[in-house]
Amino acid sequence: MLGRKNTIIEDAPRSNGEHEVVLSARDVTVAFGDKVVLDKLSLDIYRGEILGFVGASGAGKSVLLRTILGLNKKKAGAIKLFGIDVDKANELDRQRLDMRLGVLFQHGALFSALTVQENVQVPMREYLDLPKKLMDELALLKIELVGLPRDAAVKFPSELSGGMIKRAALARALALDPDIVFLDEPTSGLDPIGAADFDELVAKLRDTMGLTVYMVTHDLDSLFSVCDRIAVLGNKKVLVEGTVKDMLASEEPWVKSYFRGKRARQLDLAARN
Amino acid sequence: MLNDAPLQASRTPDAQNQPEVNVREDKDGLAVAFSGNWTTRRVHFVDHDVRALELRGDVRKMTLDISGIQRIDTAGAWLVERLIAANAARGVETTVVGESEAAGILLHAVAEATRGKEAPAAPASDNIFIRFLETLGRGVYAGRDDFIAGMYILGSTIRGAQMKLGRGNAVNLAAIVAQIDRMGVGAIPVVLLMSAIVGAIVAQQGAFQLRYFGAEIFVVDLVGILVLRELGVLLTAIMIAGRSGSAITAEIGSMKMREEVDALTVIGLNPVGVLVFPRLVALVIALPCLTIAANFAAIGGAIAVSWLYSGIPPEAFIDRMRASIDVSTIFAGLIKAPFMALIIGIIGSVEGMKVGGSAESLGLHVTSSVVKSIFVVIIVDGLFAMFYAAIDF
Incomplete structure (x- = not known):
């Protein structure tokens, strides 16, 4: 236990090209009992991109996310993170992988007994060997980077509003400056201005740190403004993937009604006026 | 290394x-x-x-x-x-x-x-004397707040489970019976076993000491008075404080955490009436009944030990008991039971209502509910003893 903190101190290897695959899922099949939720799903995410993941409610977006994170068991298929097969990784590799991902759960999943600052420090404490003062400063920095006021640092999650909980959870996800972050509906529950700020923040972090973002979202604004690529989940696999243009050109009925439906048109109209 | x-x-x-x-x-x-x-x-x-x-x-x-x-x-x-x-x-x-x-x-x-933001000022740390006074002051105020909250709950309960728009007292009989089943009937086995063992121990120890004076038969007086006046009700109350007081706090507390209590208020129901009233009434009914059962079990344990250990046959035990105790001894114990039930129920509810948003706070208040109710139950038992002594009861 004592040696563990030190063994994973080295930085993640550098990217070796523009189109390095950070996450690849191959033929992933997930079933609960007899009910097949995902059937031979394949998906690639490249370094430095923001992938928007959409799909009807109940289509299995969260199941896929949880499967990638290893919280659900899959029946078949392989998931590789940074080129390492997560099923075959040994314990040390697994820990290295964990250090390189950040997760923002849909409802925040902040630890209710800890303050926001302590929440952000949980991964730092676990993996890094930082002096207390620096850790406090870094936690405060993360808290401010996600747009929370300084005095929120000493508050408990029960004292925060829904939007603030989202931001605090993002701060925790970013605590170790991960290479890839998984965001589960990050802008739901934020006001439009806050949501736009959030999108901008995600884009900025991507630009500076080569952060890769996997974003499950229903926010058309986010999809149009920050996502480089969009993947649509339907019929238990990825129906379409591509840019916003590809989405608008798609003839899949669900994709069509999602991107060219009434709400999307209104957004479009508003943008033009 | x-x-x-x-x-x-x-x-x-x-x-x-x-x-x-x-x-x-x-x-x-x-x-x-x-x-x-x-x-x-x-x-x-x-x-x-x-x-x-x-x-x-x-x-x-x-x-x-x-x-x-x-x-x-x-x-x-x-x-x-x-x-x-x-x-x-x-x-x-x-x-x-x-x-x-x-x-x-x-x-x-x-x-x-x-940039442009001051580092948060470190909280000023006072010296140890000030901190001691602060803790003391906070404790006193918390005690006062607890007392007021307890009186509020007691008052709301006595006033009844009011409904709005003058629909009168809607006492939910089914809820009360369900609570009696859980807090009373469910506790019978453990209370009986515990009381029988304690009665047997008291009888054995008493007989062992009295044997030196050749007064072994007086173990009947000892057990009869001790169990009926004090031990039966006290042990039952402690057991119920641990068993049902904690349950009341946890139930109300987790409902508070998930805003269910607020939902009740908004719908127009009085949370005290809906949540606390049935539990309090059930406890006030169940605890005296359990005390009676506990008394029987303790005396039963004492009879068994007296017979096996001291050779006092059960007939002689009961004969002696009829001479040593009367109905006032039994009531001296039983009268205390409803008061203790009220204390357990009120402290459990007050602590439940104080639960905040975190899981830690729930654990904290369940613990303090049990500790406080056992403590207050023992204090009240002592006050009753002084009161009885003063009026020669």
Whole structure:
């Protein structure tokens, strides 16, 4: 236990090209009992991109996310993170992988007994060997980077509003400056201005740190403004993937009604006026 | 040292990635060159050096060459930005050279997030005497608040489970019966077993001591009076405080946590009426009944031990008991039961209503509910003993 903190101190290897695959899922099949939720799903995410993941409610977006994170068991298929097969990784590799991902759960999943600052420090404490003062400063920095006021640092999650909980959870996800972050509906529950700020923040972090973002979202604004690529989940696999243009050109009925439906048109109209 | 080897290995990673601070005295200031990987996992190697730079008082100009930084993330950017801000605060002219595009964006982002904000003031730590007084004061006020909240709940309960719009008292009989089943009937086995064992122990110890005086038969007086007046009701109350008091706090507390209590209020129901009233009534009915059962079990245990250990046959035991106790002895114990039931129920409810948003707070209040109710039950038992002594009951 004592040696563990030190063994994973080295930085993640550098990217070796523009189109390095950070996450690849191959033929992933997930079933609960007899009910097949995902059937031979394949998906690639490249370094430095923001992938928007959409799909009807109940289509299995969260199941896929949880499967990638290893919280659900899959029946078949392989998931590789940074080129390492997560099923075959040994314990040390697994820990290295964990250090390189950040997760923002849909409802925040902040630890209710800890303050926001302590929440952000949980991964730092676990993996890094930082002096207390620096850790406090870094936690405060993360808290401010996600747009929370300084005095929120000493508050408990029960004292925060829904939007603030989202931001605090993002701060925790970013605590170790991960290479890839998984965001589960990050802008739901934020006001439009806050949501736009959030999108901008995600884009900025991507630009500076080569952060890769996997974003499950229903926010058309986010999809149009920050996502480089969009993947649509339907019929238990990825129906379409591509840019916003590809989405608008798609003839899949669900994709069509999602991107060219009434709400999307209104957004479009508003943008033009 | 178990971890010596890995520690050594980690302190000397490949030299080109190790973050470094090189300071060179120039003719008009300090030329500082940063190099290596300034990432979250490594910044603690240079934190000390940068802090030292922030405190140097003998410089007027500083040039930061960050072109040697190969990788930087928000933690590294924070260190650089902290130095720039510290320089600005004490009037040192700072020039940053050689920043890459990514580092520039990152530095700008970090500066934007933090600049112009004062570090939060460390909470002033008072001396130990003040802190002691503060704790004492808070304790007294908390006690007063508890008492008022308890009286509020008692009052609301006596007033009944009111409904709005004058629909009168809607006492939910089914809820009360269900609670009696859970808190009373469910507790019978454990209360009987515990009381029988305690009765047997008291009888054995009493008989052992009285044997020296040849007065073994007086063990009947001892057990009869002790159990009926004190032990039966006290032990039952303690058992119920642990068993049902904690359950009341946990139930009401978790409903409070998930805003169910607020939902009741908004729908127009009185939370005290809906949640507390049935539990309190059930306890007031169940505890005296359990006390009677406990008394029987304790006397039963005593009879068995007297027979087996001292050779007092059950007929003789019962004969002697009829002479030593009367109905007032039984009532002296039983009268206390409803009061103790009220105390357990009220403390459980008050603590439940105080539960905040976190899981920790729930655990805290369940614990304090049990501790407080057992403590108050024992105090009240003592007060009753003094009261009985004063009126020769």
